[in-house]
Amino acid sequence: AQSVSQHNHHVILSEAASLELGCNYSYGGTVNLFWYVQYPGQHLQLLLKYFSGDPLVKGIKGFEAEFIKSKFSFNLRKPSVQWSDTAEYFCAVNRPLDTDKLIFGTGTRLQVFP
Amino acid sequence: KAGVTQTPRYLIKTRGQQVTLSCSPISGHRSVSWYQQTPGQGLQFLFEYFSETQRNKGNFPGRFSGRQFSNSRSEMNVSTLELGDSALYLCASGPELEDEQFFGPGTRLTVL
Numbered sequence: 001a002q003s004v005s006q007h008n009h010h011v012i013l014s015e016a017a018s019l020e021l022g023c024n025y026s027y028g029g030t031v032n033l034f035w036y037v038q039y040p041g042q043h044l045q046l047l048l049k050y051f052s053g054d055p056l057v058k059g060i061k062g063f064e065a066e067f068i069k070s071k072f073s074f075n076l077r078k079p080s081v082q083w084s085d086t087a088e089y090f091c092a093v094n095r096p097l098d099t100d101k102l103i104f105g106t107g108t109r110l111q112v113f114p
Numbered sequence: 115k116a117g118v119t120q121t122p123r124y125l126i127k128t129r130g131q132q133v134t135l136s137c138s139p140i141s142g143h144r145s146v147s148w149y150q151q152t153p154g155q156g157l158q159f160l161f162e163y164f165s166e167t168q169r170n171k172g173n174f175p176g177r178f179s180g181r182q183f184s185n186s187r188s189e190m191n192v193s194t195l196e197l198g199d200s201a202l203y204l205c206a207s208g209p210e211l212e213d214e215q216f217f218g219p220g221t222r223l224t225v226l
Contacts, residue, residue: 034214044204044217090157101147101170102206102215104157 004093006105013081013112021076021108023065023091033074034092034102035065044090050074061085086112116140118207118218126224132193135221139186139207146188147215148180151202160203163188164210192223200225 005024013019025031035047048059055067065076074091091105119138127133139146148160159172163182180190186207192199202222206215 036217043219044206046214046216049214092157101159101162101172102149103159104149106156 004091004103004105006089006091006108008108009106010109011111013110015083015112015114016080017112019076019078019081019085019110021089021091021110023074023076023105025072025074025091025093025103027072027093027095029095032094033065033067034094035059035063035074035076036090036092036104037087038090038107039087047076047089081110081112083112083114086110118205118216120203120205120218120221122221123219124222124224126226127195128226129195129197131195132191133195133223134189134191135203135205135223137188137190137205137207137218139188139205140216143207143209143216144186145208145210145215146182146186147206147208148188148190149204149206150174151204151220152200157204160190195225197225199223 003026007022033050036044037047038044047063048057048065050057050067058064063078065074067074088107088109090107092102094102121136145164147162149157150160151157161180162170166182177193182188202220204217204220206217208215
């Protein structure tokens, strides 16, 4: 079945540590890729997206992600996390040529301690 | 521009009842999608509408239905509510089908 996998379910870091959250998808062909964030008590917000072009994508709040087509991956990174990055992070994929719905991963809960 | 709005924000129903949730997309957006978010299942796609037509439907029973109006506003309906329908229901809109989606704050449905 087509799916999006986020292998890290819960990540705990100290401030200033580096972050990498994994995202793998099982679709072939053209895909659009997204990372969303949901801060406690708030609604989903887009962090960054990849449609085409440079596979290294810069997003808001210092986040970036790299699309590696050969590995079907779109990992999220941040060099130095802050306490305010505590949130749930969702990877999502859609296939514009086949179906237009967004398929989400199960999410990764990030806790950053000062 | 105003964001995606969803009404009501909170709802408590009992088993067997039905419920209608409303979503107003960002002005000019024609695509509206609905998602269910639960702690156990995460975010799951319900359905997507574009220009009043349902384009895709997720793997949910027929008790879940929706529609989109000519002004792009959308409603989703759940009939014969079950305890497991308790969730946060999210609506997202986008300018076109393939574009980035913008999410609303959600409607928190509790079924007792």
